[in-house]
Amino acid sequence: MSRGNQSWLIGAWLFFTSLFSSSAWAETQLNLTKGATAVSREVYDLHMLALYICTAIGVVVFGIMFWSMVFHRKSKGAKAADFHESTKVEILWTAIPIVILIAMAIPATSTLIDMENNDDSDLTIQITGSQWKWHYKYFDQNIEFYSVLSTPREQYENQNGSFEGNGAEKGENYLLEVDRHLVIPVNKKVRFLITSDDVIHAWWIPAFAVKQDANPGFINEAWTIVDEPGIYRGQCAELCGKDHGFMPIVVEVKSAADYDTWLNEQHALIAQAANAEKASLSASMSKEELMQLGETTYMAYCAACHQPTGLGLPPMFPALKGSAMATTGKIADHIDMVLNGKNAMPGFGKQLSLKEIAAVVTYERNAWGNDTGDLVQSSDVNAASGSK
Amino acid sequence: MTTETVNESLDESHDDEHHDHKMTGIKRWLYTTNHKDIGTLYLWFSFIMFLTGGALAMVIRMELFQPGLQIVEPDFFNQLTTVHGLIMVFGAIMPAFTGFANWLIPMMIGAPDMALPRMNNWSFWILPFAFAILIGSFFMESGAPNFGWTFYAPLSTTYSNGSTAFFVFAVHIMGISSIMGAINIVVTIMNLRAPGMTYMKMPLFVWTFFITAYLLIAVMPVLAGVVTMVLTDTYFGTSFFDAAGGGDPVMFQHIFWFFGHPEVYIMILPAFGIVSTIIPAFSRKQLFGYTSMVYATASIAFLSFIVWAHHMFTTGMPLAGELFFMYATMLIAVPTGVKVFNWVATMWRGSMTFEVPMLFSIAFVILFTIGGFSGLMLALTPVDFQYHDTYFVVAHFHYVLVTGSLFSIYAGAYYWLPKWTGHMYNDSLAKWHFWCSLISVNLLFFPMHFLGLAGMPRRIPDYALQFADFNKWVSIGGFAFGLSQLIFLAVVIKCIKGGDKAPAKPWDGAEGLEWTVASPAPYHTFSTPPKID
Numbered sequence A: 001m002s003r004g005n006q007s008w009l010i011g012a013w014l015f016f017t018s019l020f021s022s023s024a025w026a027e028t029q030l031n032l033t034k035g036a037t038a039v040s041r042e043v044y045d046l047h048m049l050a051l052y053i054c055t056a057i058g059v060v061v062f063g064i065m066f067w068s069m070v071f072h073r074k075s076k077g078a079k080a081a082d083f084h085e086s087t088k089v090e091i092l093w094t095a096i097p098i099v100i101l102i103a104m105a106i107p108a109t110s111t112l113i114d115m116e117n118n119d120d121s122d123l124t125i126q127i128t129g130s131q132w133k134w135h136y137k138y139f140d141q142n143i144e145f146y147s148v149l150s151t152p153r154e155q156y157e158n159q160n161g162s163f164e165g166n167g168a169e170k171g172e173n174y175l176l177e178v179d180r181h182l183v184i185p186v187n188k189k190v191r192f193l194i195t196s197d198d199v200i201h202a203w204w205i206p207a208f209a210v211k212q213d214a215n216p217g218f219i220n221e222a223w224t225i226v227d228e229p230g231i232y233r234g235q236c237a238e239l240c241g242k243d244h245g246f247m248p249i250v251v252e253v254k255s256a257a258d259y260d261t262w263l264n265e266q267h268a269l270i271a272q273a274a275n276a277e278k279a280s281l282s283a284s285m286s287k288e289e290l291m292q293l294g295e296t297t298y299m300a301y302c303a304a305c306h307q308p309t310g311l312g313l314p315p316m317f318p319a320l321k322g323s324a325m326a327t328t329g330k331i332a333d334h335i336d337m338v339l340n341g342k343n344a345m346p347g348f349g350k351q352l353s354l355k356e357i358a359a360v361v362t363y364e365r366n367a368w369g370n371d372t373g374d375l376v377q378s379s380d381v382n383a384a385s386g387s388k
Numbered sequence B: 001m002t003t004e005t006v007n008e009s010l011d012e013s014h015d016d017e018h019h020d021h022k023m024t025g026i027k028r029w030l031y032t033t034n035h036k037d038i039g040t041l042y043l044w045f046s047f048i049m050f051l052t053g054g055a056l057a058m059v060i061r062m063e064l065f066q067p068g069l070q071i072v073e074p075d076f077f078n079q080l081t082t083v084h085g086l087i088m089v090f091g092a093i094m095p096a097f098t099g100f101a102n103w104l105i106p107m108m109i110g111a112p113d114m115a116l117p118r119m120n121n122w123s124f125w126i127l128p129f130a131f132a133i134l135i136g137s138f139f140m141e142s143g144a145p146n147f148g149w150t151f152y153a154p155l156s157t158t159y160s161n162g163s164t165a166f167f168v169f170a171v172h173i174m175g176i177s178s179i180m181g182a183i184n185i186v187v188t189i190m191n192l193r194a195p196g197m198t199y200m201k202m203p204l205f206v207w208t209f210f211i212t213a214y215l216l217i218a219v220m221p222v223l224a225g226v227v228t229m230v231l232t233d234t235y236f237g238t239s240f241f242d243a244a245g246g247g248d249p250v251m252f253q254h255i256f257w258f259f260g261h262p263e264v265y266i267m268i269l270p271a272f273g274i275v276s277t278i279i280p281a282f283s284r285k286q287l288f289g290y291t292s293m294v295y296a297t298a299s300i301a302f303l304s305f306i307v308w309a310h311h312m313f314t315t316g317m318p319l320a321g322e323l324f325f326m327y328a329t330m331l332i333a334v335p336t337g338v339k340v341f342n343w344v345a346t347m348w349r350g351s352m353t354f355e356v357p358m359l360f361s362i363a364f365v366i367l368f369t370i371g372g373f374s375g376l377m378l379a380l381t382p383v384d385f386q387y388h389d390t391y392f393v394v395a396h397f398h399y400v401l402v403t404g405s406l407f408s409i410y411a412g413a414y415y416w417l418p419k420w421t422g423h424m425y426n427d428s429l430a431k432w433h434f435w436c437s438l439i440s441v442n443l444l445f446f447p448m449h450f451l452g453l454a455g456m457p458r459r460i461p462d463y464a465l466q467f468a469d470f471n472k473w474v475s476i477g478g479f480a481f482g483l484s485q486l487i488f489l490a491v492v493i494k495c496i497k498g499g500d501k502a503p504a505k506p507w508d509g510a511e512g513l514e515w516t517v518a519s520p521a522p523y524h525t526f527s528t529p530p531k532i533d
């Protein structure tokens, strides 16, 4: 073997070892997940079946090709034969693939029929996507909440534009973590009704083999029965604008007992929040309190579009710094905009407490040099919302 | 002239040179109605667009090199992917094939030119304007289109960044250009074949372009319709795709994919024609199953109209719809398989040599087939729920489009460069181009299968940590592939400037009328039609 050849081999060897010794390789997943439901396992089996069939066909077809590339080359003195047509062969290689396809279509059909059977569910949850968060509403339980990305901005924004990044250390579930999990019971048929408030999103949990588009104005159905308690993660799977990559989904599957405990906790929390809302009506907050709460609320719910600087991303998302509505405009209009939204601006009436809305409006009217000096209290918001 | 295969049209062309009315300088190219000039314009335009779209892809791969947002904002990232897709589809692949059609169809059927030469000039010269508008939108206040090349409503309507009007206008111009080009191809093939060249004696290359042209005429108006609906929904208060006004966003997808799926065959049928020309030439054996190839092409074209909703399995179709579109899509694998088997049978017991056009053709057969396999897997609805909108789909369509369509374009370019320029290309540079492309393209696209299976959605600017390793390798493959394409530029420029003189027929196994005229092909060929027996 020549020297040239050797250095190529060593290069290739180094290349592959570095590929496999790379830090996080151990966790790297190559294949589709088997998942945690009967359906996801059927889907996995179907995937493997298709993969094996394709590999087998590939080996045969490419094998024949390479054989003739090696043995039927001119440099080996091969003389071209002159056959160029055979109806028999053509029929054969039309028929065989059809048989193979039927062999794949049968299991695919039965799995599909299974997946589309939405009957007899134990529990129904409505899932609503909006730019860029998920809303979950439990039927018959009076429980509903939003679920948004909880990875801190510092982790994904390497603001100095370098590859090294000055962003914070990335956490284990980087971009796959949310503030509130969707909680469902194990071994129960849970039906999802999926829709959207704005553009199309898609709700996807690989471990359940559930992926369903959330279409504005229409409701899609999907279901799952999970057989292992645990935490399952997924992501939005339909391009939905700027932060499409930042709206993960986390489902926590609990045992029946834990699920009941969770339900009770939620009811207690709801009661507590209602009391807090009432209390906030009579309370009056200081400017410092309002600005502080306003800033946290703004960063969590508004900065994605209007940016931390208040400059927005015109023309899609308007600036609030110096905008008429947030400075000279009527406070009532400002509150109304935040409560009910307009066009691509989502309404926050359902998502934020009176106190938070009061604070965020105050914040917008006083931050970034919008020094109006206006203070907005919960009672003002309550009045504007016509008692929510 | 050197070879005896050169027929009488050579001498004619010699006379022609004295009265060919070729203008000089820029006017020659602006006013030209000559099919060879227009073919050249299309090919250069497509290559420039390919490099432009490629540059955008390099930025995308730089951003995805590591987790975290490094160099672009998420919204700009979406603009990059959208314009990359639009440029590659409408600016790189489609015009390249039109360039081939212009250069070669008249020569292959023994016609003096395309049937509608003035329209030909017009259909090329509106294209640069379309792309100037599209690319120019990067510099407008709105920014470029950011809703994906599939521009799903309402992201492209109510929620658009304001680029919708530019986008719609640009697409309309591209569509008009394509329709005119297609009409020209159909009219030329139907009317200008040399006496004796019956349909079933046409080269398969001509057949595939003929069928593709019909596909274009059928679906480009659908695209024009859907972009117009997007335009009026955005600016004139209609609600075709807005449920609040009685419309339906899923209807957008039906209309779009009714165009979109035939569109993917518009980008692959001509590729079939090119490799079906090259493989026999370097196997020194006639194409196996010519007739079945024609029928397979026609059935693919027909089936391509009834499979569109396989792009929409997750939109909430009824079970019956899902089953129908699954079966119909699987059926497409049959004629596609027939084609692959015919190519393999053509090589079988041939007398093969491996010049660069053949290398690209063989790579095409293998890698396109891999793309076909992933297509077949995607056709199975239950698993498509897992694959859909992940990198698995990205891997699939890059295998069929890059190692499929693009590799066939390279194969064809190397095969006909001697005819176009009169020189042989630099063989060792060309081999470098091939091997660098082959290795890097697989490093670039193969790991995307794994990423998709592991759950990485497409069209995201940042990703979870378990996807980090593959993305790094994919990016490295991407940069290497991008650089490798500059070798092609060098080969072409060298080949135009000089190199060994090409004989009229540089490939001993080549067949077809184009090899009976001198190299470079004279400005006018077949002013009197050749006789075919």
Ligand code: HEM
Pocket: B150, B264, B265, B267, B268, B310, B311, B329, B330, B332, B333, B336, B371, B372, B373, B374, B375, B376, B378, B379, B384, B387, B388, B389, B393, B396, B397, B400, B401, B404, B405
């Ligand atoms: C055996 C033949 C083929 C089959 C069965 C097939 C099947 C499919 C399916 C089912 C999808 C949808 C995947 C999804 O989004 O979930 C798809 C996507 C796609 N295919 Fe194919 N395909 C085939 C060949 C081709 C060819 C020849 C091309 C183009 C040259 C092509 C280009 C594309 C493109 C561009 C997409 C993605 C479109 C997008 O969402 O942006 N396919 N294919």
Ligand SMILES: [Cu+2]
Pocket: A200, A201, A202, A236, A237, A238, A239, A240, A241, A243, A244, A245, A247
């Ligand atoms: Cu999304």
Ligand SMILES: [Cu+2]
Pocket: B260, B261, B264, B307, B308, B310, B311
């Ligand atoms: Cu398709």
